Amino acid sequence: MKVPLAFVAHTRSGDKGDTSNIGVIALKPEYYATILREVTPARVKDFFGDLVQGPVERFELPNLGAINLLLHHALGGGGTVSLRTDAQGKTYGAALLRMEIEI
Amino acid sequence: MIRIANGQGFWGDWLEAPVRLVDQGPIDFLVLDYLAEVTMSILQKQKQEDPALGYARDFPPLIGRLAKKLKDRGIKVVANAGGVNPAACAHAVLKAAPGLKVAVVHGDNVFERIDEFLAKGYEMRDMDTGHPLSSIRERILSANAYIGAFPLAEALDTGADIVVAGRSTDTALTLAPMVHRFGWQPDDWDKLAAGTIAGHIIECGAQCSGGNCQVDWEKIPNMSDVGYPIIEAEPDGSFVVTKHAGTGGRVHTDTVKEQLLYELGDPKNYITPDCIADFTTVRLSDIGPDRVGITGIRGGPRPETLKLSISYSDGWKAIGTLVYSWPGSVAKARAADRIVRERLVALGLTFDEIHTELFGLNACFGPLPNNATPPNIDPPELQLRIGVRGHDRKAVDRFTRELIPLVLNGPPGATGFGEGRPAVREIVAYWPALIPRHEIETRVEVIS
Numbered sequence: 001m002k003v004p005l006a007f008v009a010h011t012r013s014g015d016k017g018d019t020s021n022i023g024v025i026a027l028k029p030e031y032y033a034t035i036l037r038e039v040t041p042a043r044v045k046d047f048f049g050d051l052v053q054g055p056v057e058r059f060e061l062p063n064l065g066a067i068n069l070l071l072h073h074a075l076g077g078g079g080t081v082s083l084r085t086d087a088q089g090k091t092y093g094a095a096l097l098r099m100e101i102e103i
Numbered sequence: 104m105i106r107i108a109n110g111q112g113f114w115g116d117w118l119e120a121p122v123r124l125v126d127q128g129p130i131d132f133l134v135l136d137y138l139a140e141v142t143m144s145i146l147q148k149q150k151q152e153d154p155a156l157g158y159a160r161d162f163p164p165l166i167g168r169l170a171k172k173l174k175d176r177g178i179k180v181v182a183n184a185g186g187v188n189p190a191a192c193a194h195a196v197l198k199a200a201p202g203l204k205v206a207v208v209h210g211d212n213v214f215e216r217i218d219e220f221l222a223k224g225y226e227m228r229d230m231d232t233g234h235p236l237s238s239i240r241e242r243i244l245s246a247n248a249y250i251g252a253f254p255l256a257e258a259l260d261t262g263a264d265i266v267v268a269g270r271s272t273d274t275a276l277t278l279a280p281m282v283h284r285f286g287w288q289p290d291d292w293d294k295l296a297a298g299t300i301a302g303h304i305i306e307c308g309a310q311c312s313g314g315n316c317q318v319d320w321e322k323i324p325n326m327s328d329v330g331y332p333i334i335e336a337e338p339d340g341s342f343v344v345t346k347h348a349g350t351g352g353r354v355h356t357d358t359v360k361e362q363l364l365y366e367l368g369d370p371k372n373y374i375t376p377d378c379i380a381d382f383t384t385v386r387l388s389d390i391g392p393d394r395v396g397i398t399g400i401r402g403g404p405r406p407e408t409l410k411l412s413i414s415y416s417d418g419w420k421a422i423g424t425l426v427y428s429w430p431g432s433v434a435k436a437r438a439a440d441r442i443v444r445e446r447l448v449a450l451g452l453t454f455d456e457i458h459t460e461l462f463g464l465n466a467c468f469g470p471l472p473n474n475a476t477p478p479n480i481d482p483p484e485l486q487l488r489i490g491v492r493g494h495d496r497k498a499v500d501r502f503t504r505e506l507i508p509l510v511l512n513g514p515p516g517a518t519g520f521g522e523g524r525p526a527v528r529e530i531v532a533y534w535p536a537l538i539p540r541h542e543i544e545t546r547v548e549v550i551s
Contacts, residue, residue: 010317012361016368017231017533023364025357027318051469059370061383064360068367076458080141080531083422083458083490085466094317095468 002100008034011093018078019054019070020089022096026065035067036060038101044069047099048092069096107280107301108333111135111182112308114142114159120308120331121165125172128347130333133173134276135182136306137162143270144414144531146186147214147245157188158195158267166265167199173264174202181255181276185269187212187245193267193550203551206263208254210545211270213411213538214246220538227411227536236536242415244531248538249410251376252298253289254545255279261549270412272375274302277334285338289377289405296380296402297340299373303380304344304362304397305332311344311362312393313352318361325351330393341398343390354393374410376540379403408537417532418455419499420492423506424462426519428484435514436461436487442513443489443505452501454493462486486519492530500527 005024008031013022024039026032041056054072061068075089076082086092108130110121114137124130137159150157162184166173173180185192185207193207213220217240220227227236236243247270256279258266266279278298281287287294304311312332313323330350335343346354363382367373370382379402386399427435440459447457460466463485491502503524510517 010357010361012315012317012365014366016366017535021364021367023361023367025360025364048468061364061370063383063385064363064387066360066364068364068370070368076456079533081417081420081492083420083456083492085460085462085488086468091467 001103003103004097005039005099005101006097008101008103009097011096013089013091013093015075015078015088018075019072020074020092022069022071022093024067024069024096029065032062032065034101034103039067041069043099044071044096047096048074105132105280105284105336106130106333107132107134107277107336108331109134109136109277109305109308110331111137112306112310113137113139114161116308118161122169123328123350124331124333124347125169125178127330127350130178132280133178133180135162135180135184136273136276137182137184138186138270140412140533141414141531143187143247143412144244146188150188155191158186158192159184162192163195163199166196166203170200170203179259179264179266179280181259181266181268181279183268183271183276185267187214187247187269189267189269190548196265196267197550203264204262205265205267205550206258206261207548207550208250208258208266208268208271208545209548210254210543211247211250211268213248213543217243217246220542225538227413227538230535230537236413236534239415239534242417244414244416246411246413248543249376249412250543250545251275252278252282252295253377254547256282258547259283261547263549273306274299274375275377277302277305278377281336292378292402292404293400294340295378297342297400298336299375299378299380299402300363300382300385300400301334301336301342301397303373304359305334307362307365308332309352310365311359312346312354313358316353316358316361318357323353327351340400341396344395344397346393354395356387356389356395359387359395374406376405376409378405407540409540409543411536411538413534413536414531415534417530418492418494419496419527420490420530421499421503421525421527422488422490423503423525424486424488424519425506425509425517426484426486427514428516428518429481432482432485432516433461433464433480435516436485438514439487439509439517440489442509446505447502450501452498454491454498456492458490460488462488496527503527
């Protein structure tokens with residue numbers, strides 16, 4: 001069955017320069033395996049399309065039931081250079097909650 | 104056990120937060136984080152115009168307001184409010200609170216030493232792009248080394264009531280009281296990592312105690328009196344995240360996990376001047392109402408380099424807006440955007456980037472591939488937001504005159520131009536680099 005990521009996770013996102021990071025946290029411990037399987041760097045890169053110009057990296061934090069995603073070259077230059085409303089990627093975590101996953 | 108509270112997550116955070124932390128319950132240390140990456144350049148400019156400025160000007164009046172309570176209850180304050188002029192900040196604090204002992208940490212500001220470093224052969228390459236610093240030498244606006252907790256702890260060791268630092272790391276503000284009170288050594292890597300992660304959790308103020316929390320956000324109580332976070336630190340490195348009883352907000356594993364992941368890179372290698380902390384070793388559990396217990400944190404040796412925070416001038420930008428109303432607000436805004444771009448071309452103006460958003464439709468993350476905007480959407484109103492940036496200030500200034508005329512000479516239904524033409528702002532860009540640790544010598548000065 002396909003559902004939005006919001007069914008199994010919550011997120012927080014922010015910036016480091018032109019890189020946005022998204023922490024994806026399982027709402028229940030048993031959802032972590034699903035997140036690991038479904039929220040791959042390739043899927044995330046595809047989901048954000050042109051918004052992410054560089055690669056997507058993923059780190060695992062099993063102790064928190066969480067993954068950390070780094071979206072490189074994703075903020076229009078980042079910081080004070082960027083002309084975007086969301087120059088710091090504050091809303092990228094919420095955006096990712098719309099990604100469809102299989103459960 | 105010592106209680107360390109954070110009452111300021113950035114310069115501009117809630118003015119009442121530090122006052123309420125003092126008034127609403129017991130704390131031993133109040134830490135205040137004022138500096139973002141770009142703040143230093145703003146302060147450097149203020150100092151160039153007036154040698155008595157260049158620090159967070161909210162800080163001295165705050166200490167004046169709290170002085171009697173701090174003294175009566177023995178609460179110590181650690182803040183990086185000093186910016187590029189910690190000594191001037193300290194003197195302003197003394198003026199506002201004459202009975203207090205103030206210690207200043209010097210040595211982070213290397214603005215005057217850049218040529219010395221270049222002459223020694225340090226290239227100070229941009230950690231993101233790899234370009235050498237020499238390529239922007241003439242445009243540098245500020246340069247500071249991130250310093251860690253030990254110089255701040257040394258300042259607390261003097262018996263100071265208030266410690267004023269410049270560019271210390273955010274996490275060092277929280278770790279320093281632990282080093283000071285528990286006597287932790289420079290190679291107690293696990294304990295230093297624990298204090299560093301405690302600092303990471305509270306460095307953004309209420310963002311770990313209910314603010315910006317996605318989980319059941321509508322049910323988080325009494326956010327108008329949100330309790331800012333408090334660390335109850337133990338000498339063995341374990342700690343509890345909590346807030347004062349009776350305050351609003353929430354401290355829960357959900358809120359703390361979100362903050363642990365905020366602005367995180369490689370979780371196994373969280374590099375600070377004090378240690379390398381491993382976020383994959385954090386064990387956390389809900390141990391009571393608004394109490395999260397944390398144990399198990401491991402760390403590794405500190406790096407032999409310190410990070411430099413360098414800012415430089417990188418051109419000019421301006422962002423302007425107009426509002427288009429129903430019917431056809433999307434089509435009207437898109438037409439107006441085309442007209443502006445054609446007029447800029449006709450004027451022979453070029454920019455590094457022209458960026459257009461239809462605010463209300465695609466500003467935050469745009470029509471994502473899997474969630475394309477419905478083709479027939481016709482919102483009651485839509486804000487057209489156009490930004491340009493470039494190195495020719497005159498071109499950017501000329502752009503700011505191209506929006507308001509559209510009210511009369513563009514598509515129908517434009518409004519919302521009341522603020523006039525947009526301001527041209529200098530782009531202050533950030534240049535992270537590394538320098539050998541031995542080049543940075545800190546010094547503590549007591550003023551009273």
